[in-house]
Amino acid sequence: MAEGPTGDARRASMYDPARDIFAKEQEHDGSAERDNSTGLDITAAQTTESSHPARSTTTSNAPLPTALVVESKTAVAPKQNEAFLEEQHSSVTENSSASKRTQDPSLSISPHSSNRPLQKTVSMADQTHPPQSVQNETRGHNGSAAAEPGQSSPAAKRKIAEDEPGVDATSRNARQQQPSKRRRREERPQRAPKREAPSAYSRRDRSPKSHQHRDSRDSRSASPGRRAADLRRSRSPLPRERSVTPEAEARQRKRPGGGARLGTTGKDVLRRRQEERELAQQREVERDLRDRGVSDVVRQHYNAVPERGREWRKTDSKIKGLRSFNNWIKSTVIQKFSPDEEFLASKTGSKEWAPEAGGPPTERKKLLVVDLGCGKGGDLGKWQQAPQPVDLYVGLDPAEISIDQARGRYNDMRNNRNQRNRRGNPLFHAEFYPKDCFGEWLGDLRIIQEVGIDANVGPNSNLMNARWGGGGFDVVVSMFTMHYAFESEEKARQMLHNVSGALKKGGRFIGVGPNSDVISAKVAEFHKNRKAQKENISKGNGDAPEDGEVEDDQSPEWGNGIYRVRFPGKTPDDGVFRPPFGWKYSYFMQEAVEEIPEYVVPWEAFRYLTTEYNLELIYRRPFLEIWDEEKDDPELGPLSERMGVRGRGGGQLLVSDEELEAASFYHAFVFQKI
Numbered sequence: 225m226a227e228g229p230t231g232d233a234r235r236a237s238m239y240d241p242a243r244d245i246f247a248k249e250q251e252h253d254g255s256a257e258r259d260n261s262t263g264l265d266i267t268a269a270q271t272t273e274s275s276h277p278a279r280s281t282t283t284s285n286a287p288l289p290t291a292l293v294v295e296s297k298t299a300v301a302p303k304q305n306e307a308f309l310e311e312q313h314s315s316v317t318e319n320s321s322a323s324k325r326t327q328d329p330s331l332s333i334s335p336h337s338s339n340r341p342l343q344k345t346v347s348m349a350d351q352t353h354p355p356q357s358v359q360n361e362t363r364g365h366n367g368s369a370a371a372e373p374g375q376s377s378p379a380a381k382r383k384i385a386e387d388e389p390g391v392d393a394t395s396r397n398a399r400q401q402q403p404s405k406r407r408r409r410e411e412r413p414q415r416a417p418k419r420e421a422p423s424a425y426s427r428r429d430r431s432p433k434s435h436q437h438r439d440s441r442d443s444r445s446a447s448p449g450r451r452a453a454d455l456r457r458s459r460s461p462l463p464r465e466r467s468v469t470p471e472a473e474a475r476q477r478k479r480p481g482g483g484a485r486l487g488t489t490g491k492d493v494l495r496r497r498q499e500e501r502e503l504a505q506q507r508e509v510e511r512d513l514r515d516r517g518v519s520d521v522v523r524q525h526y527n528a529v530p531e532r533g534r535e536w537r538k539t540d541s542k543i544k545g546l547r548s549f550n551n552w553i554k555s556t557v558i559q560k561f562s563p564d565e566e567f568l569a570s571k572t573g574s575k576e577w578a579p580e581a582g583g584p585p586t587e588r589k590k591l592l593v594v595d596l597g598c599g600k601g602g603d604l605g606k607w608q609q610a611p612q613p614v615d616l617y618v619g620l621d622p623a624e625i626s627i628d629q630a631r632g633r634y635n636d637m638r639n640n641r642n643q644r645n646r647r648g649n650p651l652f653h654a655e656f657y658p659k660d661c662f663g664e665w666l667g668d669l670r671i672i673q674e675v676g677i678d679a680n681v682g683p684n685s686n687l688m689n690a691r692w693g694g695g696g697f698d699v700v701v702s703m704f705t706m707h708y709a710f711e712s713e714e715k716a717r718q719m720l721h722n723v724s725g726a727l728k729k730g731g732r733f734i735g736v737g738p739n740s741d742v743i744s745a746k747v748a749e750f751h752k753n754r755k756a757q758k759e760n761i762s763k764g765n766g767d768a769p770e771d772g773e774v775e776d777d778q779s780p781e782w783g784n785g786i787y788r789v790r791f792p793g794k795t796p797d798d799g800v801f802r803p804p805f806g807w808k809y810s811y812f813m814q815e816a817v818e819e820i821p822e823y824v825v826p827w828e829a830f831r832y833l834t835t836e837y838n839l840e841l842i843y844r845r846p847f848l849e850i851w852d853e854e855k856d857d858p859e860l861g862p863l864s865e866r867m868g869v870r871g872r873g874g875g876q877l878l879v880s881d882e883e884l885e886a887a888s889f890y891h892a893f894v895f896q897k898i
């Protein structure tokens with residue numbers, strides 16, 4: 225049996241399994257009520273059509289940068305999506321009165337969504353957005369100063385003095401009566417803790433003017449004077465967490481003896497609250513343990529996958545065709561979507577500089593990239609070849625051994641005498657950390673803080689604080705990792721909070737992963753065939769069933785000699801995964817992974833969630849369509865030959881039919897932070 229939703233975080237617009245909707249929570253009577261302003265109904269009526277996937281998808285009608293708008297003619301999406309995003313659109317506009325928003329902060333809609341219709345359902349083929357130049361902004365800095373390492377407390381030092389041999393009690397008393405130097409020092413107002421120097425990445429100003437200077441501020445090329453000036457600049461503090469609970473307020477108001485004046489009712493209330501708090505803590509611990517169960521399996525699995533080296537992968541691997549194909553797809557999305565508008569504009573001739581024209585690459589603004597689930601660093605080379613040079617690459621993954629291997633790979637690249645890429649760009653700076661990117665906040669990593677991450681994103685974000693916010697990364701990337709986030713709503717939201725928080729406005733979220741349309745179609749087909757089989761048998765046609773042959777508890781499974789997908793339990797007859805979280809299946813692929821648990825990422829639910837985090841879809845394609853569209857591109861075509869996807873000189877495909885079938889399980893997507 226596939227697991228149901230496991231997240232129970234209290235947030236605006238949580239998935240409500242009882243009613244199969246994303247509903248806003250209203251606290252006034254203690255019960256969750258649906259708020260139509262953003263609620264998303266996935267009712268039975270709407271989903272009846274979804275078992276017939278339509279060749280259409282939805283996209284917002286917000287204008288996009290020309291260079292980044294890529295029209296999809298063929299992305300497959302269940303029709304259900306049209307209905308529920310349509311509903312979302314109408315309910316947002318119906319309820320968008322400013323007065324309502326101000327009265328109830330939980331209903332606040334992001335500046336973007338309140339200024340324009342949030343969603344419109346259109347076929348991607350119909351997309352004709354006017355260009356929009358996403359303005360680079362000067363953003364507020366939210367990096368926080370690191371605390372100084374702790375020193376031993378004055379009390380502890382006094383205790384040591386008391387125990388000092390050779391010091392008699394009288395002189396000790398005398399010493400204690402005199403206000404000691406130490407005491408006087410303690411009584412002086414404390415100075416603010418010393419701030420640590422920000423890294424070169426933390427001060428990257430996003431105003432166009434400062435672009436000219438940005439690279440000179442890089443720690444590796446900055447002049448001492450400039451760096452000193454950088455260090456002198458103060459950071460804006462993170463918005464302080466306010467005491468929001470009644471208990472916290474009560475604590476602040478409390479005066480000596482106040483407790484005695486509390487009546488029995490007051491004490492009962494406090495006791496009840498205390499019990500509630502303890503219960504909530506206990507639930508949190510239980511949830512942590514449960515989540516850690518699956519995460520540990522995944523982490524241990526990837527830690528155990530051997531690193532066999534490039535030569536083996538290119539020659540001896542039984543799935544070398546598939547490896548090459550998947551790598552080419554990743555390179556393709558990196559090449560197409562990592563550059564920013566300014567860089568693309570310069571390539572199309574509206575600016576003078578272009579790498580081919582011989583301008584030094586360091587004059588250009590370089591990219592700051594964070595890779596969620598970087599594995600063993602297999603994509604480092606792809607980033608090194610990115611058209612717009614990368615300044616910083618941060619690789620994160622919960623598998624510590626993989627992180628060590630990624631770091632090793634990067635060090636090998638550094639030790640290579642020829643570090644420059646085909647375009648002459650130097651090797652970027654990279655850092656690697658073990659991190660669960662879907663269960664934890666990325667902002668507790670120092671390098672992420674220094675570049676910039678804004679906690680104030682998502683459905684609960686506060687408009688006032690949002691003005692100051694904004695992450696500092698140009699690109700967040702998730703290559704074959706997001707399916708681990710859909711274990712629960714809480715994890716899916718944590719992932720999006722990290723992604724949106726880390727991205728600056730206009731930044732791109734690039735990913736590849738299993739395509740739920742393929743999974744839904746396979747599951748629906750499985751149930752259809754079984755139904756037909758049962759009907760056939762009950763009509764007396766066909767052979768009598770073997771014991772357990774047409775049992776209800778059978779579940780879908782498919783694949784071929786190199787890959788296999790297997791659901792351990794019941795699946796929806798129509799292939800529509802409701803609720804959208806926790807649908808576990810096992811995935812097996814030759815050499816790459818043994819059977820490990822993954823979770824369906826129901827595309828429409830994911831799309832809906834992204835809108836709550838100001839992420840706008842700009843591209844989505846199944847892998848095989850990417851090949852069809854890009855294989856003859858003047859750069860990507862030859863790249864496919866160099867990468868061993870096809871023979872030299874436009875030769876034949878070196879990927880077997882079984883490998884292509886395995887590749888058809890995946891799609892690529894790109895969102896832009898708006």
Ligand SMILES: C[S@@+](CC[C@H](N)C(=O)[O-])C[C@H]1O[C@@H](n2cnc3c(N)ncnc32)[C@H](O)[C@@H]1O
Nearest residue numbers: 526597598599602623660661662703704705708
């Ligand atoms: C199939 S590998 C992909 C690795 C790499 N992105 C690539 O494309 O080669 C999946 C990776 O996701 C990582 N992963 C699993 N759970 C994760 C989590 N909670 N946060 C970040 N990464 C995770 C695994 O450790 C593993 O390295």
